Amino acid sequence: MTTAIETGQTPEVAAPQAGATPLGRFVSDFCESRVAVGALAMLLLIALIAIFAPWIAPQDPYDLRQLDVMNGRLPPMAQGMDGQTFWLGTDAQGRDMLSGIMYGLRTSLSVGIGASFTALMIGMAAGLLAAYFGGFVDTLIMRIVDIQLSFPSILTALILLAVLGQGIDKIILALIAVQWAYYARTVRGTALVERRKEYIEAAQCLALSHRRVVFKHLLPNCLPPLIVVNTVLVASAIALEATLSFLGLGLPITKPSLGLLIANGFAYMLSGKYWISFFPGVALLITIVCINLVGDQLRDVLNPRLQK
Amino acid sequence: MTANQPTLVVEGLQTHFLTKAGVVKAVDDVSFTVAPGRILGLVGESGSGKTVTGFSLIGLVDPPGRVVGGQVLFKGEDLVGAPDDRLRRLRGNRIAMIFQDPMMTLNPVLRIDTQMIEAVQAHDPKIDRATARARARDALGRVGIPSPDERLKAYPHQFSGGMRQRVAIAIALLNHPDLVIADEPTTALDVTIQGQILYEVQKLCRDTGAALIWITHDLSVIAGLADEVCVMYAGRVVESGPVDDVLDRPLHPYTVGLIGSVPSRNRRGRPLAQIPGMTPSLLNLPAGCPFRNRCPRADAVCAETPPQTMTSPGRTVRCFHPHGGKAP
Amino acid sequence: MLVYLIRRLLQSVAVLFVMSLLVFVGVFAIGDPVEILINPEADQTEIARVRTSLGLDLPLWRQYLVFLANAVSGDLGHSFAFSVPAIELIFERMPATLELAVTATFMGVLIGVPLGMVAGLMPDSRIGKSIMAGSILGFSLPTFWVGLMLIMVFAVQLGWLPSTGRGETRSIFGLEFSFLTLDGLRHLALPALNLALFKLSLTIRLSRAGTREAMLQDYVKFARAKGLAGKRIIFVHVFKNIMIPIVTVLGLELGSTIAFAVVTETIFAWPGMGKLIIDSINRLDRPVIVAYLMIIVFMFIVINLLVDLLYSVLDPRVRLAEAK
Numbered sequence: 001m002t003t004a005i006e007t008g009q010t011p012e013v014a015a016p017q018a019g020a021t022p023l024g025r026f027v028s029d030f031c032e033s034r035v036a037v038g039a040l041a042m043l044l045l046i047a048l049i050a051i052f053a054p055w056i057a058p059q060d061p062y063d064l065r066q067l068d069v070m071n072g073r074l075p076p077m078a079q080g081m082d083g084q085t086f087w088l089g090t091d092a093q094g095r096d097m098l099s100g101i102m103y104g105l106r107t108s109l110s111v112g113i114g115a116s117f118t119a120l121m122i123g124m125a126a127g128l129l130a131a132y133f134g135g136f137v138d139t140l141i142m143r144i145v146d147i148q149l150s151f152p153s154i155l156t157a158l159i160l161l162a163v164l165g166q167g168i169d170k171i172i173l174a175l176i177a178v179q180w181a182y183y184a185r186t187v188r189g190t191a192l193v194e195r196r197k198e199y200i201e202a203a204q205c206l207a208l209s210h211r212r213v214v215f216k217h218l219l220p221n222c223l224p225p226l227i228v229v230n231t232v233l234v235a236s237a238i239a240l241e242a243t244l245s246f247l248g249l250g251l252p253i254t255k256p257s258l259g260l261l262i263a264n265g266f267a268y269m270l271s272g273k274y275w276i277s278f279f280p281g282v283a284l285l286i287t288i289v290c291i292n293l294v295g296d297q298l299r300d301v302l303n304p305r306l307q308k
Numbered sequence: 309m310t311a312n313q314p315t316l317v318v319e320g321l322q323t324h325f326l327t328k329a330g331v332v333k334a335v336d337d338v339s340f341t342v343a344p345g346r347i348l349g350l351v352g353e354s355g356s357g358k359t360v361t362g363f364s365l366i367g368l369v370d371p372p373g374r375v376v377g378g379q380v381l382f383k384g385e386d387l388v389g390a391p392d393d394r395l396r397r398l399r400g401n402r403i404a405m406i407f408q409d410p411m412m413t414l415n416p417v418l419r420i421d422t423q424m425i426e427a428v429q430a431h432d433p434k435i436d437r438a439t440a441r442a443r444a445r446d447a448l449g450r451v452g453i454p455s456p457d458e459r460l461k462a463y464p465h466q467f468s469g470g471m472r473q474r475v476a477i478a479i480a481l482l483n484h485p486d487l488v489i490a491d492e493p494t495t496a497l498d499v500t501i502q503g504q505i506l507y508e509v510q511k512l513c514r515d516t517g518a519a520l521i522w523i524t525h526d527l528s529v530i531a532g533l534a535d536e537v538c539v540m541y542a543g544r545v546v547e548s549g550p551v552d553d554v555l556d557r558p559l560h561p562y563t564v565g566l567i568g569s570v571p572s573r574n575r576r577g578r579p580l581a582q583i584p585g586m587t588p589s590l591l592n593l594p595a596g597c598p599f600r601n602r603c604p605r606a607d608a609v610c611a612e613t614p615p616q617t618m619t620s621p622g623r624t625v626r627c628f629h630p631h632g633g634k635a636p
Numbered sequence: 637m638l639v640y641l642i643r644r645l646l647q648s649v650a651v652l653f654v655m656s657l658l659v660f661v662g663v664f665a666i667g668d669p670v671e672i673l674i675n676p677e678a679d680q681t682e683i684a685r686v687r688t689s690l691g692l693d694l695p696l697w698r699q700y701l702v703f704l705a706n707a708v709s710g711d712l713g714h715s716f717a718f719s720v721p722a723i724e725l726i727f728e729r730m731p732a733t734l735e736l737a738v739t740a741t742f743m744g745v746l747i748g749v750p751l752g753m754v755a756g757l758m759p760d761s762r763i764g765k766s767i768m769a770g771s772i773l774g775f776s777l778p779t780f781w782v783g784l785m786l787i788m789v790f791a792v793q794l795g796w797l798p799s800t801g802r803g804e805t806r807s808i809f810g811l812e813f814s815f816l817t818l819d820g821l822r823h824l825a826l827p828a829l830n831l832a833l834f835k836l837s838l839t840i841r842l843s844r845a846g847t848r849e850a851m852l853q854d855y856v857k858f859a860r861a862k863g864l865a866g867k868r869i870i871f872v873h874v875f876k877n878i879m880i881p882i883v884t885v886l887g888l889e890l891g892s893t894i895a896f897a898v899v900t901e902t903i904f905a906w907p908g909m910g911k912l913i914i915d916s917i918n919r920l921d922r923p924v925i926v927a928y929l930m931i932i933v934f935m936f937i938v939i940n941l942l943v944d945l946l947y948s949v950l951d952p953r954v955r956l957a958e959a960k
Binding site: 147150151152154155158159161162235239242243246247248249259262266269274277278281284285288289291292293296 | 651654658772773775776777778779780781784785787788792888891892895896898899902903913914917918925929932933936940
Binding site: 366368370396397398399400401404405407409412413414415416417418426427430431463465476479 | 853854855857858859860861862863864865868872873876877880951952953
């Protein structure tokens with residue numbers, strides 16, 4: 001019986017672009033979407049507002065001495081008792097909405113990003129451990145992750161808040177508890193794939209310590225999907241915190257986030273004083289949408305299967 | 309139209325892919341003819357353009373690829389640039405295609421009878437379901453599938469690889485096409501099944517008078533099956549002619565190399581003969597003859613593209629230094 | 637198949653057990669409900685009496701055992717605030733929540749799948765891109781904000797639809813459902829739409845991704861080679877393939893929808909389980925909290941199991957693999 005003839009190899013159809021560094025290519029691929037670049041610019045603006053709020057806000061809304069209840073419930077662009085213009089109106093206590101939103105952004109962003117990154121650290125550690133050591137460690141960690149993930153985030157948060165009570169630290173804890181499992185699963189998935197690759201075997205053959213192999217070799221290659229998941233989860237953390245605050249289970253009045261601002265304005269909706277809820281809502285919206293747009297583009301750029 | 313008109317005449321076919329990295333000429337000036345009841349073998353390694361040629365014939369090349377030139381005359385009618393609706397009515401009806409991997413080509417969530425009946429009803433909406441089903445059953449029987457009635461109710465993954473390919477062949481022959489294009493249908497199967505399928509396809513074509521184009525990388529399959537053969541390299545036909553003539557008296561150095569590297573032609577205990585070098589990337593083809601960098605007979609004149617020359621009726625070669633037609 | 641089912645059931649029971657422990661310990665170990673329910677001027681004997689009557693004087697582990705024993709027999713305690721069995725409270729409100737969640741899911745599927753398929757088939761067209769942009773908005777917008785906007789636009793400004801409460805109900809099998817009356821539908825419209833938005837975006841994205849992937853598959857090319865009309869390829873071949881992952885995801889999301897109904901119910905004052913739990917958390921009405929959590933966990937487990945079964949029905953490859 002004759003056998004098949006094979007000569008040579010499959011010719012490549014697409015030659016790699018010469019000269020571009022991986023980072024350079026990544027940036028240029030990302031910039032292909034004008035929408036994503038615009039969203040990124042918007043995010044930077046928001047971040048700047050949040051960081052510099054105490055200096056650029058027209059009024060410190062939580063300094064009771066600056067408030068005058070006679071200024072309450074004024075519509076946008078109205079003049080206050082002292083001649084200042086309230087660009088976005090005031091709430092029931094006479095607080096300037098614009099300032100409130102700036103401070104609120106500060107709180108929302110710091111809680112959301114802080115919780116998300118802590119969850120990232122914890123989840124990453126768990127995922128790497130599970131993937132690297134395998135066996136019983138893996139099964140144990142992943143069982144916990146699976147159970148955690150099968151519950152909707154809001155339910156987990158509700159349970160924790162019902163048990164722990166209110167306060168900024170409890171909210172952050174609840175957010176971390178909700179999110180760590182996503183990170184753990186993502187990291188474990190990528191790490192498992194990477195672990196089977198030969199460069200890990202090579203590193204182990206060189207008798208490098210576990211820690212070195214994990215941190216210097218495994219970790220950098222697990223980063224791309226992690227970055228994508230992180231952007232989505234930061235947005236999700238911000239949204240969840242806003243939801244919890246809105247429900248009255250979230251941050252206390254002294255440090256309101258955008259969610260609480262919206263909740264405060266809820267009662268006035270039906271009487272037509274929409275601005276108390278509307279503007280904080282828009283601020284929240286823009287933040288989340290921009291994060292998701294950036295995250296979408298990141299995902300498309302980092303996904304090898306969609307590379308043309 | 310005369311009774312002896314060839315079923316398919318391909319003249320100067322060109323299919324290009326416009327990628328971000330440049331233009332890939334997957335099919336570059338390919339010409340051949342297939343007469344009714346005859347079997348043409350299209351031989352080449354991966355990337356030689358043979359599969360794209362097959363798709364180009366019936367307009368199934370997906371973007372970023374496009375047929376950019378040439379003619380495909382099916383019974384006198386040019387299919388290049390024909391309206392989509394006309395092509396759709398020919399496909400699966402007068403021109404059928406068999407793909408390489410039957411697991412991927414049969415829809416895993418639909419039953420076999422559904423997938424066969426729809427092929428019949430797509431071209432003759434007046435046929436009722438029962439008649440179409442009967443036709444499907446007969447087709448399965450003809451390709452040698454036992455208990456066709458039960459098999460019709462099954463799903464693709466319940467079949468073995470060889471059976472699935474037989475189903476694919478049955479589907480191709482459902483509407484009694486005039487031309488069948490088979491793209492490496494036996495590559496994914498083991499050798500014993502391969503032999504059976506080859507035999508059955510050959511018999512069916514002889515019986516129905518359909519023309520067959522068999523695309524493969526395996527020269528030995530062609531030897532036992534085809535009447536004529538075209539050898540492709542880097543998107544071009546480098547040699548063509550009656551199968552016995554090409555195999556016994558090859559003209560192009562590539563064909564010589566192909567034949568020489570078949571293990572059985574090598575002496576036991578000695579290293580296998582190989583063609584040195586690698587297939588070039590279609591983006592970086594050398595100017596002139598694409599085989600130049602690997603050819604023992606190449607010289608300065610090969611920097612020009614060799615034209616297709618006819619050495620005798622039905623026998624062509626694209627080379628400045630063809631062999632004399634003697635056995636290697 | 638049977639072995640698989642039994643294994644899943646055992647796993648589910650284990651999860652239920654663990655959850656009950658966690659929930660119980662968490663809720664009952666922290667805080668003191670007596671303080672809320674009693675007049676602050678009451679004297680010690682009064683406090684002690686209430687404590688005993690609510691069983692709070694027993695050590696924690698004994699409380700838990702009592703709780704378990706009662707739970708198995710269907711008694712999950714009495715609400716501190718209403719003095720009726722917690723289960724009763726919840727079951728009273730369950731039809732409302734279920735009605736909302738199921739309607740929202742239906743809306744999500746009926747609108748989302750076709751839109752997603754369109755976006756998948758024409759990804760670079762204006763329609764395709766706007767559908768995708770819309771879907772990003774859909775899951776970025778926090779549900780509660782959308783609810784507020786819906787109220788503002790449809791109830792306050794336009795006055796077309798009511799903004800609070802549930803409409804008239806008709807009863808089937810003893811349970812009250814409001815979608816059977818016109819008034820009920822009017823009240824159902826905004827909350828269901830609100831809840832459906834997130835689901836809708838998810839479905840659109842899923843079905844777009846599924847369609848795009850399916851179109852690249854060999855069986856689509858083969859169908860074209862058979863000369864099938866485009867419509868048939870899309871509506872039969874592609875559709876059936878993408879429905880499998882969509883149905884499973886939606887099934888799993890049903891549980892999530894029921895949980896997220898909490899927000900919608902709060903905004904629209906919809907008398908469902910969600911509103912009950914929020915109020916109970918604020919009131920520290922622990923038996924209700926525990927009962928709610930237990931029932932929800934139970935529902936999840938049941939839904940997950942059903943989805944697994946449904947998956948094996950829909951995908952013939954899974955069905956037959958299990959049968960071997």
